[in-house]
Amino acid sequence: MAVVSIALGLSAMILAYFILGGFQQTVKDKIYNFKGHLEITKYTLGSALGDHHISTGAHFFNDLEQYEFIDHIQSFAHKAGMLRTEEEVEGVLLRGVSRDFDTLRFQENMTEGRFIAYSDSEYSKEVVLSARIARKLKLEVGDDATIYFVQNPPKFRRVQIVGLYETGLEEIDKTMVLGDIGMVQRLNNWPDTLVGGVEVFVKDGYDLEIAENTLFENVDAHLYVDKVRDKYAQIFDWLDLLNQNVSVFLILILIVACFNMISILLILIMERTYMIGVFQALGAGKRQIKKIFMYNGMLLVIKGMSLGNAIALLLAFLQDQFHLIPLDPVSYYMHFVPIFWDFKALLLLNVLTFFVVLLALRIPLAVITRVKPVTALKFD
Numbered sequence: 001m002a003v004v005s006i007a008l009g010l011s012a013m014i015l016a017y018f019i020l021g022g023f024q025q026t027v028k029d030k031i032y033n034f035k036g037h038l039e040i041t042k043y044t045l046g047s048a049l050g051d052h053h054i055s056t057g058a059h060f061f062n063d064l065e066q067y068e069f070i071d072h073i074q075s076f077a078h079k080a081g082m083l084r085t086e087e088e089v090e091g092v093l094l095r096g097v098s099r100d101f102d103t104l105r106f107q108e109n110m111t112e113g114r115f116i117a118y119s120d121s122e123y124s125k126e127v128v129l130s131a132r133i134a135r136k137l138k139l140e141v142g143d144d145a146t147i148y149f150v151q152n153p154p155k156f157r158r159v160q161i162v163g164l165y166e167t168g169l170e171e172i173d174k175t176m177v178l179g180d181i182g183m184v185q186r187l188n189n190w191p192d193t194l195v196g197g198v199e200v201f202v203k204d205g206y207d208l209e210i211a212e213n214t215l216f217e218n219v220d221a222h223l224y225v226d227k228v229r230d231k232y233a234q235i236f237d238w239l240d241l242l243n244q245n246v247s248v249f250l251i252l253i254l255i256v257a258c259f260n261m262i263s264i265l266l267i268l269i270m271e272r273t274y275m276i277g278v279f280q281a282l283g284a285g286k287r288q289i290k291k292i293f294m295y296n297g298m299l300l301v302i303k304g305m306s307l308g309n310a311i312a313l314l315l316a317f318l319q320d321q322f323h324l325i326p327l328d329p330v331s332y333y334m335h336f337v338p339i340f341w342d343f344k345a346l347l348l349l350n351v352l353t354f355f356v357v358l359l360a361l362r363i364p365l366a367v368i369t370r371v372k373p374v375t376a377l378k379f380d
Contacts, residue, residue: 005260006304007311009253010353014312017345020246022338024239030167030333031235033105035228036074036199037208038215043224053077053194054223064198067214069206074100077184077196081149083129083177088137094127094147096181102201106165113141113163116180123182128163130173147177149187157183168333171232199228254353258360265297265364290365297361305350316341 042052056075064073077096082089103115116126127147129139139145139161148156159179167173185192202211208227216225229236269276272293279289316339318324323336 002261002264002300003304003307006257006301006353006357007307009257010305010308010349011312011315013250013253013349013353014309014346015315016246016249017342017349018312018316018339019337020242021340021342021345024242025340026334026338027235027239030109030169031228031232032201033109034167034172035231037202037228038200038212039197039226039228040200040215040219041197041224041226043222053188053190053196054198055193056195056198057193064200069202069211070200071203072102072201074098074102074199075181075195075197076199077181079149079184079187081147083133083137084146084148085137085139090133090137091175092133092147092177093175094177094179094184096179096184096196098181109165109167111164111166113161115163116178117162118180123186124180125157125159125183126162126179127159128165128178129161130176131164131166132173133177134161134164151187155187166329168329169235254356257353258357261297261301261357262360262364264300265293265361266367268296269293269364269367293365294361298358301354301357305353309350
């Protein structure tokens with residue numbers, strides 16, 4: 001019972017951290033792969049999309065690439081409009097991207113078709129829709145649609161749908177349409193050097209706060225650097241709250257495991273009361289007798305932890321490879337339970353479980369000090 005109790009408790013804690021880490025990492029990757037880690041835009045008090053632009057002259061990207069924490073840079077521009085079919089109309093936001101858009105990062109969000117192909121002679125009229133918009137407007141890959149843009153005078157463009165994507169994030173999927181940035185530049189009468197902003201991908205291991213402050217201090221005064229995390233603060237705050245839930249879960253499991261170990265060891269002491277009396281009669285000290293029960297308790301803990309690690313790692317491997325447990329992407333932003341192999345958490349959980357349970361074992365061992373040899377030898 002003690003071995004099974006510790007095994008189930010430890011395996012549950014390990015899986016909870018693996019799943020939580022996988023869930024947080026998946027949601028963050030969906031946002032960062034789509035928007036980058038930092039955005040450089042024009043400093044303005046206005047909020048209208050598409051009205052503001054920055055210049056990416058000959059030295060702009062070269063100046064940014066000198067920072068060692070920058071992994072990739074890509075430009076973008078937004079244009080509000082309405083996507084219309086013969087039967088439906090939907091408000092959308094055309095997100096113009098250029099050839100420097102990291103399609104490899106975005107590929108995991110593609111569910112059907114391909115990404116847009118750029119033209120050397122003029123801007124591409126191909127777009128990638130979210131699967132949510134496509135379902136609502138009853139559109140498929142290969143269909144044509146018309147986007148009417150909100151400006152004076154109003155303009156429209158006939159586009160072809162070449163791909164569908166799905167991030168699972170409502171803030172993105174419900175409005176965002178990916179297209180050629182050249183289309184936005186032509187609609188706004190911008191030259192090729194004007195864009196709505198620049199997205200910066202930061203290398204793994206670098207602090208985003210330091211990267212943001214470094215760029216902000218070195219870019220031109222009319223430019224503003226903002227973390228993408230701040231734009232989706234509600235999602236990231238929600239992910240941080242999940243850590244508290246898992247911490248409470250961890251404490252409850254440790255309490256149950258300790259309670260079970262205390263109960264089991266008390267039973268062992270009661271069953272071995274006569275043996276304790278014999279040892280005392282032969283001259284054994286109470287400290288020596290405590291060590292015997294402590295070693296037996298440690299043996300049970302080690303067996304339980306070994307079994308718990310094996311169960312957790314096996315279940316995590318099966319889920320990671322075969323996606324046995326599905327999820328509703330509408331509610332969970334993903335199609336299956338994700339696994340993040342956090343071996344640091346694995347080690348810490350094992351160490352924490354071992355020492356907490358070992359500390360709890362001292363409670364039943366105090367009973368041995370109250371056992372008297374005469375009473376113990378008469379115990380039946």
